[in-house]
Amino acid sequence: MLTSIFKRLCLMALILSSCGGPQGDGETLAPLALENLSLPELNNGAGIYPSQAVLEDSQNPFTRAAVSPANRWNITGWAMEAGAPATRLSAMFYAWATELAIARSGESQFQTAIALRTLSAHETLSEDQRTLYRNAAIQAYQSMLDNFKDSVGYTAEGYSYRLVPLAFYAIRDLGGTPQGRWVETVDPYGNKIVVEI
Amino acid sequence: MKPSERGNQYNAAAGFSLGSGSFSVAPQIVYQKPLVGPIPQDPLLNTDQFDPATGTYTPGLRPRNLLNDTFAVLDNREMIGAELLFVFDPTPDNWFFAWDNDDRESAPLAVSLDLVYRRFPTRRDSNLGVLADGSVFAFASSPPPANLWDAVFRTVQVVSPELRMIHQVYGGTGQANGDSPRLIKRYGLGSTLRWQRLQAQLMAKWNDWGPYDYYRDYNLTFPFQGQVALAYGLETFRVDRYISQVGLRYQMRTLDENSPRFPYAPGSGKHGNEQEWTSYVDINI
Numbered sequence A: 001m002l003t004s005i006f007k008r009l010c011l012m013a014l015i016l017s018s019c020g021g022p023q024g025d026g027e028t029l030a031p032l033a034l035e036n037l038s039l040p041e042l043n044n045g046a047g048i049y050p051s052q053a054v055l056e057d058s059q060n061p062f063t064r065a066a067v068s069p070a071n072r073w074n075i076t077g078w079a080m081e082a083g084a085p086a087t088r089l090s091a092m093f094y095a096w097a098t099e100l101a102i103a104r105s106g107e108s109q110f111q112t113a114i115a116l117r118t119l120s121a122h123e124t125l126s127e128d129q130r131t132l133y134r135n136a137a138i139q140a141y142q143s144m145l146d147n148f149k150d151s152v153g154y155t156a157e158g159y160s161y162r163l164v165p166l167a168f169y170a171i172r173d174l175g176g177t178p179q180g181r182w183v184e185t186v187d188p189y190g191n192k193i194v195v196e197i
Numbered sequence B: 001m002k003p004s005e006r007g008n009q010y011n012a013a014a015g016f017s018l019g020s021g022s023f024s025v026a027p028q029i030v031y032q033k034p035l036v037g038p039i040p041q042d043p044l045l046n047t048d049q050f051d052p053a054t055g056t057y058t059p060g061l062r063p064r065n066l067l068n069d070t071f072a073v074l075d076n077r078e079m080i081g082a083e084l085l086f087v088f089d090p091t092p093d094n095w096f097f098a099w100d101n102d103d104r105e106s107a108p109l110a111v112s113l114d115l116v117y118r119r120f121p122t123r124r125d126s127n128l129g130v131l132a133d134g135s136v137f138a139f140a141s142s143p144p145p146a147n148l149w150d151a152v153f154r155t156v157q158v159v160s161p162e163l164r165m166i167h168q169v170y171g172g173t174g175q176a177n178g179d180s181p182r183l184i185k186r187y188g189l190g191s192t193l194r195w196q197r198l199q200a201q202l203m204a205k206w207n208d209w210g211p212y213d214y215y216r217d218y219n220l221t222f223p224f225q226g227q228v229a230l231a232y233g234l235e236t237f238r239v240d241r242y243i244s245q246v247g248l249r250y251q252m253r254t255l256d257e258n259s260p261r262f263p264y265a266p267g268s269g270k271h272g273n274e275q276e277w278t279s280y281v282d283i284n285i
Helices: A002-019 A069-079 A086-102 A106-120 A127-147 A164-173 B213-217
Strands: A152-154 A160-162 A182-186 A192-196 B010-015 B018-020 B023-033 B049-051 B056-058 B079-088 B110-120 B128-130 B136-138 B146-160 B163-174 B184-195 B198-209 B221-233 B245-255 B272-282
Touching (some): A069 A086, A069 A106, A086 A106, A106 A127
Antiparallel strands (some): B049 B056, B221 B245, B245 B272
C-alpha cells in the first residue's frame, strides 16, 4: 500500500515538473530572426536603470532567452556595421537592456546608451524618431553618472578604463547637459578628467 | 556528510560508529539522485548561437533555477559520497564535535581526521546570486561534473587548565556556487592558543576562497591568505561570548587573475598583494 502511494507521488512529481521549465518549452529554443525586429518604443523608461519595462516589452526577443556575453558582443558588432539597417540596433538595444534589467551593470547601461545614440543618428529614421532616441540616449548616459559611477570597460588586452567620462562627453555631444555634481577638470599632468565634486 | 534535504530526490545513507577505548571510527556512505535531473550538459544545446550572415539567433537551453523552477537540481545533485572519520578522544565527558568543543574539551590531546569523497557524475542546475544592490539573479550555467575530496585534521590540546591549543589542517577540492567551471585545490591551517587571558591566532590558506560567501559564489580565490592576531581579554576567551579585549591583528593576501581587485593584466604572471594592520579595543558592556 505504502509502496503504491510512494510510486503515485513520484509519478505526480514527475508530471508536475514536466509541466514547466525549459525542457518542454519549444519557444525558448526557437531561432529568432533579429533582422526583422521592430524599433523599440521605449515605454516606461525601458533601457534606463532601474526600469524593468524592457522585460514586459512584447517586441523584446530576449525576455525568455538570456544571451551569452559572447553573443551580446557578436550582436553588437553586427548591429554597428557601417550601413546596417536600424532594426539591427534594435536587437543590440534589447540584448543589452535585457541584461541590464536582469543583472544590473554599468557595461550593460553603457552599451544600451550606445545603441540608442546610434539609432538617434540613423539617417533612415524620421526626425521624431531620432529625437525620441536622442533623448533616451541622454537619459541612459545620465544613468551611468547617477548609478554606475565606478563602472569600467576593458580593452582587448585586459586593461580597464572608466566609463563615466565617456558618458559625460556623450551627453554633451548629444546636446544635453550632464546632471549632478560632475565637472570637467585637468589633472596634474594636464589631462582632461571628469570628477564628481 | 549528509544527504540533501531538498525535494526532487531519493537517497540512501548507511554508516556506523565503532568505538574502542579512546578511539572511534565512523565510516558512512551516501547515495542521492534527483527524480528529475538537471538540464544536461551539451555543447550544442547549452550554447546560444548567432549567425551574422542571416541575423538569426538561436537561444541555448539554460539550466533551471529556483526563480523559474521548483524542481531545479542544486545540492540534490546526483552524488555518491563516502566519509571516513577517525577520532581519538580520551575524555568522554564532552563530545568532540560539540559546537563549543574549543572551550569544553578536557583531554590533554584529542584528535580527529575526517576524510570525505564525493563523486558528482552530472552537473547541477543554476544557483542564485546576489548583487551589491541586493538584486537576485540566476547564474547562466553551472560547474561541470566532478569528483571532490576533503580532508580535515583537527587537534585540541589542553596542556593545563590555563593553556589550551586548537589546531586545524585541511585540504581538498571545491567547486564554485556560481557558474565558474574552475575546480580549485585548496589547503590551509589554523591555530589558536589561549593562555590565561591571552589569545594568539594564526591562519594560513593557499588557493582558497575569501572569507565571505560571494567569494565562493564567483569563485574568487587568493594564492595565499594569512593572518596573525594577538589579543588580551578582561576575562578568559570563549567561543560563546564577546569579551572586552585589546588586540593587534595583521592580515595579508596575494592576488592573481582569479582574485578581485587584481591590479595587473590577466595572464601577466604577476601577483598583487593586500595587507592590513589593525589595533583595536573592544568594549563589551
